[in-house]
Amino acid sequence: MRMHSLRLRKILRDLWSDKARTALVALSIAAGIFALSLTLRTQAMLSTNMLDAYAAISPADVTLTIDGFDEQFVRAIRTMPGLRAVDGSSHLDVRIRIGSEWRSMILKAVPDFDSMQVNRLVSVAGEWPPPKRTVLLERSYLDVVGARFGEPLLIETPHGRQFQLGLSGAAHDLTAVSGRLGSPIIFGYISLDTAEWLGLSDQMNNLQIVIGDHRFDPAHVQRVVDDVQKRTEDAGHQVLNTHIRAPDEPELYGIIASMLDVLRALGTLSLGLSAFLVINTISGLLVRQVPQIGVLKAIGAPRSVIVLMYLGGVLVLALLALLAALPLADVGARALTLQLAGLFNYDIQNFAVPPYVIGLEIVAGLILPLVAGLYPVLAGTRVTVRQAISGIRNEQFGTSAIDRLLGQWRSAAITQRYALRNMMRRKGRLALTLTALAIGGAIAIAVLSVRASLFTTLDQAEGYWQQDVTIVFEQFQRSDQIIQQALHVPGVALVDSQPATLGIRQRPNGDDAEQPTALFGVQPDSSLLQPTLVAGRWLTPQDSNAVVVNVGFLKREPDVAVGDTVTMKIDERTSRWVVVGVVTAQLYNYRASAPDQAILYANRTPLLEAIRAVGSTNRLLIVTTQHDPGFQNQVGHALDAQFTAAGLQAIVQTRTTTRERVASLISAIVVLLLVMVCLFVVVAGLSLMGAMSLNVLDRTKEIGVLRAIGSSSTIVVWIVLMEGVYTSILSWMLAAMLAVPFSKIISDNIGWSLMNWPLEYRFPPTAVLSWLAIVVVLAIIASYLPAISAARLSVRDVLAHE
């Protein structure tokens, strides 16, 4: 026991006697644990809170759009077996006036706000339930609408009648797309009385169902849905659409989960990099301990005892690191979770960290440093007593080909040659430092590349849709009339009609697809649509029943290939189309609900024939005479005014506002990735600082000699800084090479999770050059302290070193 306490005392005193280096090792481990813990905790807190909150609203597993039903019908459905809960409501498409523009709005009319069993709303502020002639807004749209409680909101119904609805409060609806994600549609909630007052039907059109047992069994769910559909049709109603959701999975959860997985992978990688740092620093520390190891062996300590002693030291450092990292990681994770939750319109009720996360952190935080420390400890304690006492150092320069190559470089100043060759002296240490720096750099470049890829993909979406303004009408209108009206608006250069509708694919087995597909009627030679073909060909004017599908459609209907015939059900009429080509997906689509929307493109006339709407359209694509955002908005407002005056309901979207909305989502993703880049920068900086301080320590005597032969403090600082900068430049070259596959992998993953298709990959030279600038600055910062400490050494002290 006494022996143990003596050894422990020695280790603790060793650590205490070199506080700066102890702090550096602890900080290295702490940085890795922080990164892992931050991502683990964020993932755990966010997913737990999101899933709990979502489960708490009793989300619908199945939503049926039905032509119109009453409360009695809902009660009848509730009696069916296999259903846990059933609610009915009415979803009404209206327009809301915000400032000078009309925006789309979905008003959800609820029969009884207090007894909702499915997709429950939660009152956030104001009155509950909303009194007649008032509306509740989804809370994430309060800022978008910019009205205060009690103020009137101007609403226009599909019949063109305008009403003022008082804003009576705010509700939280987890089934609505978050307003903070830039959704173009605004969500509001009214009573059925208000709906009736608005002149809308007092009938409901939306039936939400929670399945009872076996809700995770798709076959069972389908059987239940079939029963409900049959019962509905038996009751004389028509099912217009059936949407089956993955049980208990919130809106966009797949995207969030993918992003969190990427974050966790980066956090784990960051911890791995900090392990390199531990290896380096422990190796360096053990070099200083070699004489003591020799003495310990000489006085009878077996190697196993010495190994355990030093591993004990590593354990102490790991404990210190854990104590430092976990509270910080918790604070960081809470902040990050709050930010992400806010973005997706969730509240964080519970910051508790699951025990498995704490266990994982402790295991990783203690085990990884021990494993990383094992190699240097084993290597360091392998030294024989004779070697230890004689002070033989395993540092050689001049034996390798690289050394000889560097030896040939004679054009630079000798101090520069010295700095460069110094870098190569401890090749093992250099290799680990370069690995940490290069991987960190590669991730940083990759993130910048992903950012560029996202925005390029966004630009491509802009290129895909060439119009400056898109007008979507509530109803189909005579196309020649509305085109003429549009052409009368000053600033309009070109108008094209591109009708769109929704359809459901009827699969070969007779089943309907779960989700609708958007069908666009296009002119094949129109300059306003420039898709990128993946397979097959684009439409020709001669095509009568040909369609081109996007990859989003193929993702949902994987059995479809070029040459196949697909049957589409549009407004209860079926039509058959031959698939002639496949085009890429886009980050945004006009009139599509999400980036991964399935889309079919057909020639305009055959599509209009299929939906019995020849000579009409519900969408106009406008090209303006000037293309700057201000002009687009100006023309957009003029078009809006023109059609409103003509009594037509239309939503006007300019290219700029659409892009801004998507760009805000992209920025959120990039910010998240940049958080991780910051962590990598910290780990990389620590790695370099550790290596440089060890190098300075190793060369203390040489620094004294330099001073003795006339080198000023400034030159000593410069030599150390140059060595750091050379190391960083070498790491940058490696990082640039590694970044190519890294960025491709991350870019593809994000593309697949966002839109079922890889992003338009970009590897911008500016990203590589930016990292060069960052890593050089980092090298100067990381080397500055070791350099200053080197310059502060007095010649006598360093010559007396060892």
Place this chain on the structure above:
Amino acid sequence: MFRWWSRRVASSHFQAAVPAANAPLVELRHVVKTYVTPAGNVAALNNVNFQVERGEFVAVIGKSGSGKSTLINTVAGIDRPTSGEVLVCGTAIHELDESQLALWRGQNMGVIFQFFQLLPTLTLLENVMLPMELANRIPPRERRHRALKLLEQVDMTEQADRLPAAVSGGQQQRVAIARALANDPAVLVADEPTGSLDTRTADAIFDLFERFVAQGKTVLMVTHDRDLASRVSRVVLIADGEIADRHIAQALPMLTRHEMVQLSARLEPLHYAPGAVIVRQGDPAEQFYIILKGEVDILLEQNGGETLIDRRISGEFFGEMGLLHGGQRTATVRAASAFDTILLVLDRASFTTLLEGSEPTRAEIARAVRLRLLNMEDYREPGNANA
């Protein structure tokens, strides 16, 4: 950029200083150097006054811990005096900060270490060129040529492009000397430059120093090797932080400069605690002593007791009577001061050589013996046998 910057730094400080025509090249005035250690303050130099003239080859000798390395480190600006003044080549280097000192050193002083201390990642040629780059006094295009010439002088031209690890210790030290001469400094300081070399190599290195002194350089060297020390123009014996020269000169004023060098190289400092017996009356006489620090009592043992017949102080000698008359000690000598007494000791053979080589000194010592014998007779009690 770095070249421009380093040129700017180097040129912004010192040009080669020029001492007054008749001033010593190196001068230490009342220099005290005290190290503060956990065990207490340790005085390494104790009010040292010391001068080196241009062209001198000075060997500093002394025991380990005597202060000899501190002395030359102080001259090189590597050690900073606790008090006192250090003037080298006309510059009061005790007033300079570390960085100014480094630049000054690069331009005015060549430093040579025991373990060579060549930078291992630079070739031998680059090692020699480095101080030129740091001082920036020699134009860049001339540096390589000058470095090669210096390597030629130390017979290392053929190995110029090798790394230090590829040559022997002696060869490394040759290159270190060439490096020290890179900026043509007036003074070379060397701390035991032959300390880690075999005798033959050490001899060759010493030859180099002699050659450079002959060319006009001033060399200040710490050495343990008394044979080599006897080859220099001046030996500075340092003991307990004090320079012994003036005490030796005081004890034996008739010595010529050369004889002084020969003697200094043979003297060994010894410490005696207060009250310790240094020689015992009747014991065989083998050594001659000069008192460097403290006092000794000369005691005549007679009739079972001791009679104090004389007290001698620093700058005086004793032990000559036994060596010159009968080979036995004629009296007991005891350390008398409250602190350690430090003596410089010369063995019988060296003492004999000294007297054979210096007639005035032999005459001076013979006169002193006569006087001391007379004094002894005054104290001798009746019936006591003559020692």
